[in-house]
Amino acid sequence: MKFGVIGAGQMGGGIAQVAAQSGFDVIVQDVEQEYLDRGRGVIEKSLTKLQEKGKLSDAPAEVLARIKFTTHMQDFADCDLVVEAIVENQAVKNALFEQLGQIVKPSGILASNTSSIPITALASASGRPDRFIGMHFMNPVPLMALVEVIRGYATSDETAQFVTQTAEQMGKTPLTCNDFPGFVSNRILMPMLNEAIQCVMEGVAEPEAIDGIMKLGMNHPMGPLTLADFIGLDTCLSIMEVLHTGLGDDKYRPSPLLRKMVQAGLLGRKSGEGFYKY
Ligand SMILES: CC(=O)CC(=O)SCCNC(=O)CCNC(=O)[C@H](O)C(C)(C)COP(=O)(O)OP(=O)(O)OC[C@H]1O[C@@H](n2cnc3c(N)ncnc32)[C@H](O)[C@@H]1OP(=O)(O)O
Numbered sequence: 001m002k003f004g005v006i007g008a009g010q011m012g013g014g015i016a017q018v019a020a021q022s023g024f025d026v027i028v029q030d031v032e033q034e035y036l037d038r039g040r041g042v043i044e045k046s047l048t049k050l051q052e053k054g055k056l057s058d059a060p061a062e063v064l065a066r067i068k069f070t071t072h073m074q075d076f077a078d079c080d081l082v083v084e085a086i087v088e089n090q091a092v093k094n095a096l097f098e099q100l101g102q103i104v105k106p107s108g109i110l111a112s113n114t115s116s117i118p119i120t121a122l123a124s125a126s127g128r129p130d131r132f133i134g135m136h137f138m139n140p141v142p143l144m145a146l147v148e149v150i151r152g153y154a155t156s157d158e159t160a161q162f163v164t165q166t167a168e169q170m171g172k173t174p175l176t177c178n179d180f181p182g183f184v185s186n187r188i189l190m191p192m193l194n195e196a197i198q199c200v201m202e203g204v205a206e207p208e209a210i211d212g213i214m215k216l217g218m219n220h221p222m223g224p225l226t227l228a229d230f231i232g233l234d235t236c237l238s239i240m241e242v243l244h245t246g247l248g249d250d251k252y253r254p255s256p257l258l259r260k261m262v263q264a265g266l267l268g269r270k271s272g273e274g275f276y277k278y
């Protein structure tokens with residue numbers, strides 16, 4: 001199978017890595033060579049770590065050799081499946097799928113790794129709504145078991161079956177849901193992170209205490225503020241905005257502190273500072 005990935009950021013890189021670990025021929029596209037080089041470096045590090053722990057069947061170099069990096073979208077023409085993992089912005093994703101729908105061969109399936117944006121809208125932009133689906137990996141992709149599979153209004157049974165099987169071949173557990181804002185994962189997760197941020201803003205406790213309470217008290221592997229920093233505060237804000245607009249309920253209102261931090265360029269781990277410094 002020829003597996004395309006658009007975006008070489010934290011999610012795109014992880015998806016490409018796991019696809020290559022599963023034996024697929026992978027091609028990753030990003031807008032600048034610089035982002036591709038950075039993505040390649042992150043994949044290399046992760047593969048080395050997995051090998052050290054005996055969790056990799058092939059040598060890292062063999063896995064890497066299955067990944068081709070490109071800045072040209074035309075290179076996706078003969079892909080069987082293309083998963084998009086660019087910035088969480090509907091206008092940008094719409095424009096990309098309009099273009100991609102004209103490039104990929106007609107039998108190719110297009111998928112979005114979006115955290116929250118309506119799959120049905122992206123499917124319409126692609127011009128092939130029956131062969132379009134949400135394939136939502138979790139971060140960090142090499143370690144997390146779930147792929148949330150989101151069926152759009154017109155997604156065909158064949159498309160859903162193909163993507164479910166592919167997720168299984170990648171060693172993941174696919175679970176299916178319908179197309180509602182934030183799907184299941186982020187409709188439940190993100191309001192909790194937003195509430196933790198609201199606790200910081202209201203002075204309920206220091207970030208370390210909030211995270212400690214949720215880790216020790218609820219057995220969460222990461223506290224909510226550490227997790228928000230890990231996901232990216234810009235992505236968290238975009239998801240809250242989709243929930244707020246899409247569900248029309250003020251309980252999803254993004255915390256003003258979250259908004260202010262994104263305006264200040266404090267995006268979490270990826271910018272070097274969020275609720276913590278990295
Ligand atoms: C926003 C969305 O749309 C959807 C989302 O994805 S929401 C986010 C979902 N993800 C989560 O909630 C993650 C929550 N966190 C966790 O589950 C865990 O902290 C974790 C799995 C990330 C790490 O596991 P952990 O038990 O805390 O152990 P930790 O010691 O930190 O890491 C385990 C090992 O994996 C390694 N590791 C971390 N990321 C890695 C990667 N990408 N590749 C390879 N190895 C990796 C770590 O370096 C560490 O190695 P050592 O043991 O040698 O130190």
Ligand SMILES: NC(=O)C1=CN([C@@H]2O[C@H](COP(=O)(O)OP(=O)(O)OC[C@H]3O[C@@H](n4cnc5c(N)ncnc54)[C@H](OP(=O)(O)O)[C@@H]3O)[C@@H](O)[C@H]2O)C=CC1
Pocket residue numbers: 006007008009010011012029030031035084085086087088089092096113114115116136137138139230231232235
């Ligand atoms: N972070 C997370 O925990 C999770 C995120 N997601 C979703 O995955 C997607 C990607 O998120 P994430 O990896 O965190 O984001 P990142 O910011 O790490 O990566 C996005 C990448 O896509 C690139 N990009 C932006 N626009 C385009 C374009 N038009 N064409 C090609 N590449 C482009 C970016 O380049 P540049 O730097 O120039 O913008 C960047 O390299 C989002 O939809 C997000 O909601 C899903 C699950 C978890």
